[in-house]
Amino acid sequence: MGQAVAGPAWPIAEKLRQGDALSAAELELLVRHRTPELAEYLAKAARAACEAVYGDALFARGLIEISNICRNDCYYCGIRRGNRSVARYRLSPEEVLACADAGWRAGFRTFVLQGGEDAALTDEWLCAVVGALKAAHPGCAVTLSVGERSPESYRCLRAAGADRYLLRHETATAAHYRQLHPRPLTLEARLACLQALREAGFAVGAGFMVGSPGQTATHLAADLAFLQRFRPEMCGIGPFVPHHATPFAAQPAGSVELTCYLLSIIRLMNPAVLLPATTALEALDPEGRRRAVRAGANVVMPNLSPPAVQGSYQLYDNKPAGGEAAQQLWDALAQKARSWGKRLVEDRGDPAVVPVGGAALVGAPVLAAAPAPAGVPVPASIAASAAAPARPSSPDPISPYPKEA
Numbered sequence: 001m002g003q004a005v006a007g008p009a010w011p012i013a014e015k016l017r018q019g020d021a022l023s024a025a026e027l028e029l030l031v032r033h034r035t036p037e038l039a040e041y042l043a044k045a046a047r048a049a050c051e052a053v054y055g056d057a058l059f060a061r062g063l064i065e066i067s068n069i070c071r072n073d074c075y076y077c078g079i080r081r082g083n084r085s086v087a088r089y090r091l092s093p094e095e096v097l098a099c100a101d102a103g104w105r106a107g108f109r110t111f112v113l114q115g116g117e118d119a120a121l122t123d124e125w126l127c128a129v130v131g132a133l134k135a136a137h138p139g140c141a142v143t144l145s146v147g148e149r150s151p152e153s154y155r156c157l158r159a160a161g162a163d164r165y166l167l168r169h170e171t172a173t174a175a176h177y178r179q180l181h182p183r184p185l186t187l188e189a190r191l192a193c194l195q196a197l198r199e200a201g202f203a204v205g206a207g208f209m210v211g212s213p214g215q216t217a218t219h220l221a222a223d224l225a226f227l228q229r230f231r232p233e234m235c236g237i238g239p240f241v242p243h244h245a246t247p248f249a250a251q252p253a254g255s256v257e258l259t260c261y262l263l264s265i266i267r268l269m270n271p272a273v274l275l276p277a278t279t280a281l282e283a284l285d286p287e288g289r290r291r292a293v294r295a296g297a298n299v300v301m302p303n304l305s306p307p308a309v310q311g312s313y314q315l316y317d318n319k320p321a322g323g324e325a326a327q328q329l330w331d332a333l334a335q336k337a338r339s340w341g342k343r344l345v346e347d348r349g350d351p352a353v354v355p356v357g358g359a360a361l362v363g364a365p366v367l368a369a370a371p372a373p374a375g376v377p378v379p380a381s382i383a384a385s386a387a388a389p390a391r392p393s394s395p396d397p398i399s400p401y402p403k404e405a
Helices: 010-017 024-032 036-054 093-106 123-136 151-159 174-180 187-200 217-230 256-269 279-284 288-294 326-339 380-387
Strands: 057-060 062-067 110-115 141-145 164-166 203-206 343-345
Touching: 010 024, 010 036, 010 256, 024 217, 024 256, 036 256, 057 326, 062 093, 093 110, 093 123, 093 326, 110 123, 110 164, 123 141, 123 151, 151 187, 174 187, 187 203, 203 217, 217 256, 256 279, 256 288, 279 288, 288 326, 326 343
Parallel strands: 057 343, 062 110, 110 141, 141 164, 164 203
Antiparallel strands: none
């Protein structure tokens, strides 16, 4: 995979492909000097890196949206507390288990319980649901995505049998975090939760929005630097898609092209990361998930929630409509996977552990990554960058293809 086009980012891209860690300045240069040719080059390398670890497997997670009630008022979110036009709901434990039962019969082996920060989702409630789900389907994995909680809560949920936890960091720059969230919410607290999740023994998922209001190449470089150091087992990124009932309703959506480019970079940073092709991509492009898989993604998360409530869990406008039965979802995904050069597998899809210093991956980075051990603190450099104001840089939002300097 030799260099095909001259340009300032190409040596950095090759360094990334060979497995070397990149500095924040190099990451920013890689973001700023994206071109279609460079994106294709990194996508090809990312696919090879993914296949060297996971083969042609595409992992499915059955998403169950358990509650759209949330105490927070994040400026980008359609189920924010201040949106009074939302029909609020909370599934009963029996409804959650029924969704999982249908998913299990269809072939799903991981279930993602996602919800707003609903005060009724107590440790007792969640632990009972997780325990019942694991008892009904002993071979399944359970992923939780229910926001910021205490370290004690995370330990309780892990002890109940939850395997993974998704908590997107949203942005690794404190000043930008304040632009996206009301004052009580801070990046410092979000990073502390990610560390607490790791210490509790979860496989941890982080991630960020691409093209969120105010975002710059410097912000994206900080996000990539955080992921490079924290090394989450999962990473969910997707384009910002505005919701009509939020303060960001008139803001432009993020770029599918840039999102896919960043997916390739993240895959090459950590070949063993589990990388979803997010539904938000299809809100902007019907072929969005296919493009993400082509860029190195290997996870899909179809919606198993009851059809009656799916329309009420609108984090953003134009969320793809669901409502199909679990078996129909599985069969349609299996067909799509084949057309994408993948194979939908009945498997939990656990994170692969690639020993540090192991054999080089064919066409991918030499630097193999094992998850950081529990108890390792968030790197001081990341904590410092979170606490400090953003470094001055171009104020221009990221465009689909930034001009060469």
